[in-house]
Amino acid sequence: MDAREAIERPAPLRTAVYQRVVDLVTAGELKPGRAVTEARLSRSLGVSRTPVREALLRLEAEGVLDSTPARGFTVRPLSPEEAAELYPILAALERLAVSTSPARALDLTALRAIDGELLATGDPVQRWRLDTTFHDTIVSACPNASLRAMIQALRVRVARYELAFMRDGDREGHAAPLHEQILAAFDDADLAGAADLIGRNWEGSRTLVLNWLSTQ
Structure with a gap:
């Protein structure tokens, strides 16, 4: 930019x-x-x-x-304390967005294409952008505009940690291993299962980022 x-x-x-x-x-x-x-x-x-x-x-x-x-x-500087606080909040908000979305409201073919591009790219910034698009597409199905706005604002703060980690940390370890399971849950119209997996996805990211921050 x-x-x-x-x-x-x-x-x-x-x-x-x-x-x-x-x-x-x-x-x-x-x-x-x-x-x-x-x-x-x-x-x-x-x-x-x-x-x-x-x-x-x-x-x-x-x-x-x-x-x-x-x-x-x-x-603002990056800090382990802030990261430890932000990730669980984002996980909870995205779980709520998924659990209150209409069943089968998502274009799963498009989401799988995004995930395929994410796994194929070696560029950390592009990987982050595709991961952001993946999550934003999921959240866009939520009818609660206020909740979507809260998630968007929080993702701006989390993005600073995600990008710093992707540039300098274990990029391969952040290759979205739960995305396919999330898509399978959506394919079965299992919103509760998809919400749980999204929460676990963010918890995994939090662990990776905190481990990386501890070495800085």
């Missing part, structure tokens, strides 16, 4: 700026501990400082950024 690439005007500006900053954080271009300035971002994105500030304040509220009067905004 090139921070110098200007925002396209037809997109809702506030949303587009927020998403661009999220992309920069999750892609690792705005690394933990790095200062984030409104002026620099507004110049690089080709927008005024107002939507940039709104995006930064939103990310501060979501726990991605910190702010201090002297330094402005900085990307």
Whole structure:
């Protein structure tokens, strides 16, 4: 993601700026501990400082950024304590989303294609993107818009850990071993089983990430 690439005007500006900053954080271009300035971002994105500030304040509220009067905004450092807290919450929310979705609401052929691409790629960022698409597609079937929004906001925070681990940790150990079982449960319209497997999937990710963080 090139921070110098200007925002396209037809997109809702506030949303587009927020998403661009999220992309920069999750892609690792705005690394933990790095200062984030409104002026620099507004110049690089080709927008005024107002939507940039709104995006930064939103990310501060979501726990991605910190702010201090002297330094402005900085990307929060990664910490084992935060990771240990975030993963169980995300697991619980995604379990709830699955268990309250209509049975057979998903395109399983499309999900299997996404999972096949994930297993075939050796690029850690692409693997993360495909894993995100896999989970986002599942959650999109949930009719509860508020729950979907909560999951999306939490995934922004978790993505920082996922990507850092995928770049530096045991990438092969994070090859989504439960995805096929999750798809089989959906194929049987077993939402309770699929929800349980998704929870176990996130628990496995949490263990891998915490083990990696302990070596940093």
